[in-house]
Amino acid sequence: MNDIITVANKEFRDGLRNRWVSAISIIFALLAIGLAYFGSAAAGRVGFTSLSSTIVSLSSLAVFIIPLIAMMLSYDSIVGEDENGTLLLLMAYPLSRWQLLLGKMLGHGAIMAFSTLLGFGAAALIMGSFSATTSWSELSVAFFLFIVSAILLGWVFIAFAYIISVSVAEKSKAAGIALVTWFMFVLVFDLGLLGLLVTTQGDVNPQLFPYLLLLNPTDIFRLISITYFASEQVTGLMAVTQHVQFSTSTLFLYLLLWLVMPTAIALTLFNRREL
């Protein structure tokens, strides 16, 4: 356990030092405040509007950017050490592979969690202070839920990045595969589902269809915000879930599953990697 903490600690400090933490925090804070303030600009108003529409539109933007940041943060975690020559060295130390992998993941996970909390938390504070219509209690629960789900989404994609990082031999290749993976989950999957809906002219079993969304962690993340603000008018692909209501805790459970499975796969693949 000590070794895991040592590795995680180094990874987190690296994140602070090379400005990952501050960069991610600032991006998230600007994103949240900007959306909250200008979110209703299309309707001819500026200023902090309703909390629910802010969170829902925030989640549909964050769903693009969080996976991308998580991937960029950790795609080179293992393959980078390998190219550096330090992987071989570390493995000659009294440190097993799973300890190294979990330590690094923990470090990257902490960077992600810390900056998500900092960025979106700061945005919540600013909104709470300037908005006349939203109460603090409403705001804090909504943002808490959003931040926790955002952190989990980040972790899921960190785990994906680790699968890539332990399976390839070159950093550039890992970067390419990470980009494709991001593209598949964030865009292609939803387009595919929409295509399926359209070509079958809605003739898919409406009970089954929402479950297909569980196959994509980014959709689960969006569902969490949407189900929390059930009253909000939902358009697009998310509207299909109106037939089946998932509870928030069920959705979190699925997101956790999406974290555990890739982590296990990354561990298995890393154990098989030849040095």
Next chain:
Amino acid sequence: MNIVSLNKIEKHYQGVHALKGVNLELQQGKILGLFGHNGAGKTTTIKLILGLIKASSGEVRIFGKDPTSFRSRELRQQIGFLQENVSFYDHLTGFEVLHYFARLKKSDKKQCHQLLDQVGLNHAAKRRVKTYSKGMRQRLGLAQALLGKPKLLLLDEPTVGLDPIATQDFYKRIEQLKQQGCTIILCSHVLPGVEKYIDSAVIMGEGHLLAEGNLDDLRQKAELPVRLQLQGDIALPDNLAEKAYWNEQGLTLKVAMKEKMAVLRQVLSLPNLTNVDQYLPTLEDLYNHFSASTPAPRENS
């Protein structure tokens, strides 16, 4: 006690038959030089000893235990390793790098300072590794290998990038460690000047052990001629003249080891001889001799 023992090791590795029936034994407190071209199997041998890879067949024992078994992770506490071309973490300072590795090896901060001092990096401890020269990186790598109190040291090309003075310091340090009972494997292409420090040498080629033993054994096995360098205005007798040729330093005679004394007597009795220098075959000569000879085909039992 044998610290390292390899028994009939075969290794197929990334599509290559990297080791072909390698036997090796190394006793405590000895320094072994492991020599060979690129691809001769040196690095594979080192990785096997470290337990980073498993032998395809045969038996590897380090301190009497299998280095790949789960339990043997504790063994690595006692092993120091420096690999070729290590580059470390550029954005950390020298001290931070060493401290990170020290924590993984359950060693303390005090030893980090001591080691940095010993390798002469104290002045640069607070500078980022990015600003280090190749020699400084190499010295940091050495400090890292010496963390804890290693009983077995594996050093791959340890003197690459070191200036002559640092190289001397390095060898002195190796001597000290040997006296403390440390067993050391130096791995290299050919190291000029390493002869004095190693107890025995192993020359590898294409996955075989081509030759093994201390330098005297190797010289006898190789039957390389001794070179006599003669100076002065001399006329050689006929039986020697055919073995002689001129070069910049004077007249050179190549003589088989067993004829050496007879020839020397004859030469010394020559009039006008002003100087004789004798050159035994160097490690480099031996290395070239053994790695040029094609490996004998072996039968696998």
